[in-house]
Amino acid sequence: MIALALGQLRRRPAAFAGLAAALFLALATVTTFGLLFATEATAGPDAREPVDGPGPMVIAGAFGEIAVLVAFFVVVNALGFALRQQHRELALLRTVAATPRQARRLVRAEVVATTLLVAAPGWAAGAAGARRFLAELQERGMAAPGLRVPDTVLPMLVALVALVAVLAVGLAAAAVAARRISRIAPAAALTASSTEHDRTGAPRLLAGAVVLVAGGLLLRLAATRPPGRADQAGQAALLGSLVLLAAVALLGPLAARALAAVSGAPARALAPRAGWLADANLRGYARRLSSAVVPVALLVGLSGTMSIMTSTAGHAPGAAASGVTSATDVWLRQSELALLVCFASVSTVNTLVALTAGRRREFALLRLVGATGAQLLRMLTVEAVLTAVVGVLLGAVVAGAASSAYSAAVTGSAVPVVPPAACGWIVAGATALTVPVILVTGLRAVRGPAAELAGGSGD
Template identity: 80%
Template sequence: MASIALGQMRRRPPAFAGLAVALLLAVATLTLFGSLVAADATAPPGEGRAADGPGLMLIAGAFGEIAVLVAFFVVVNTLGFALRQQYRELALLRTIAATPRQARRMVRGQVVATTLLVAAPGWAVGWAAARRFLAELQRRGLAAPEVRVPGTPVATVVAPVALAAVLAVGLAATAVAARRISRIAPAAALTASTTEHGRTGAVRLVAGAGVLVGGGLLLRLTATRTPEEADKAGQATLLGSLVLLVAVALLGPLAARVLAAALGAPVRALAPGAGWLADANLRGYARRLSSAVVPVALLAGLSGTMSIMTSTAEHAATAATTGATSATDVWLRQAELALLACFAAVSTVNTLVAVTADRRREFALLRLVGATRAQLMRMLTAEAVLTTVVGVLLGAAVAATATAAFSTALTGSPLPHVRPADCAWIVAGAAALTVPGILATGLRAVRGPAAEAAGGRD
């Protein structure tokens, strides 16, 4: 199974390249914040924090808990998509007597091999980022000048802990993602691999509903915080928004199909040919649409939550005549936003490129029945716009719900302070990542002889 696993990785580089980047980010994130914790723990007594700062351990914990959760969210989402891309091959293995255990072992081997491949560069990136971040904290008076990041990650306990944690998450995600293909009969697995089920599984719906309720309860507790606990309310708000985004990922096929159906009518009216086909593709392949939409929702949801939280805090401080929030507070929020947006952007680009590249045979079949390359590109443009709008709407719903709780804790009103320019930049950023990524990959996928592509792999 090891040779088959490696062969699959060579045959589908876009999917596994995305998984590799997600795992590298996870290793780097754990190394980054683990190095900061190690720096605080090894500092001489009394020198671990600046006189007027919150402490390096507190900053690393506040940043790290959200960043690590986002990194793992990206890993699980990317891994699930990489597995769906090789669903047909797994089904074929089942028909030639491969056991469910062997299929799961093959997928686990892919995850372990990819993780080990990115471990060293992930450690290097995380360690360098920790040194740079600590230097910025010291320059702003948030950490004592004597604190140093100890050694290299390989020479400390940070490296093995980061690697073990990422491997544990990857293997746990593998067990969940490979569950369906390993449980059904071999012949049924091959038939199922060529189609997409129209209904979302009951287990997934129940899990999504449970996570949604849990996120709502967390945000309700967040709203009971006092204005003096603004920092705790902010971290709880970010955690709550991430929990809601997990619910969006679980309920994604259902939510995406509903929104695509609602938005499809104007698209069909504006582009009767390409718009109709784009709408049919998105609604008919809800799981594929969900794979593309969830990263966009992650980007819009986290960016929107952070931006609105910052503007609400600044507005509340000004209204209370206590002066605007300090430049240091704003910088910390902007740094956290940049880190989270980086994860979401990487996840968005990786997933969209892989989703579109995997449709080469579909595009070839459309060309064989008379579609031109120009018509296919118009169809992809309509799909890209719909994908962006659906993702932004889901992310906006999460951001609105989360920041309402934060605003209630800070000001007593559920209406946060929103800067329209910030929202416009978030929408523009999501569109800039989504539309060009889909079109550039699609342009490459429609090249070459249609007959040859149609006879290739699915």
């Protein structure tokens, strides 16, 4: 299985690039905060001076908790698209008597091989990040000056724990991502194409409803925290936004189709031909649209939640006295936001590249029935803009709900303080990340002989 997995990685390096990036980021993050946690936990009495703020151990625990949750989300997403691009190969293995268990073992072997390939650079980046982050904490008085990341066996032990943790995340993601391909009948897997079923399965709808309720309960918990516990309210609101984004991923086809129907009307009016075709594509392939907009919603939802929470905290009564707007607190929030944006950006780019590249056969068929390259480019431009709009709207809904809960806790009002400039940059950044990625990948996907591509697998 390991030899077969390595062969897949050699034949399809681009398919596993997103997964490798996600695993690298996860490993570097877990190593960074694991080292910070272990550094303070094993420090001598002379290095345990009183500091301003919660201290490196608490900060590492809080950052690591959010990072692991987001890492799982991103790794599942990246692995799902890596499997989608080798769908036919897995189906062929099934037709030559490979069992579902063997297919799942192959997927697990690919995850293990990819993780081991990024282990060394991930550890190095994590160790450098721990030293840099500790220096920043010491400069701001949040860590004792005598603390040092030890040059002993401890970093290796932390690196080993980080590898085990990331492998656990990757294998859990493999179990989720490989479930469909291992259960489908071999003939059905081989003939499966880009067509979709119109209905979203009842188990998925039920799971989405349960997760949605769980997110609502977390936001209620955040909203009912006393004003003196702004940090607890912030953590609950941020966790609630993550859970709501998971609900968006589960219920995405329904929400995406509804929002696409609303946003598609102006596109049809402004660009009758390209707009009509783009709108039909988005609404006809609701699951594909959902896969594209969920990472954008993740990026906008997390960034918007953090930015609005920080602005709201600055306008809270007695904010200066409680310390929620101190320079160190703002820096911590900005650092957490930067970490989340890194994960969300990796997920967004990987998803959009995989989805657009996977439409090679569809573009070839459109060319065979008379569509020109310029017409396809216009269609893709409209689709990219609509994808960004739907993703931003979904993310804005999540950010609004989470920040409202936080605002209710720290200000007594459910109306948060929205920073227009920061939110404008978030929307611009999400759009700048979405539209060019789709267009550049689309330009590559429409190249080549149309007849050959239309008769092939579309990979």
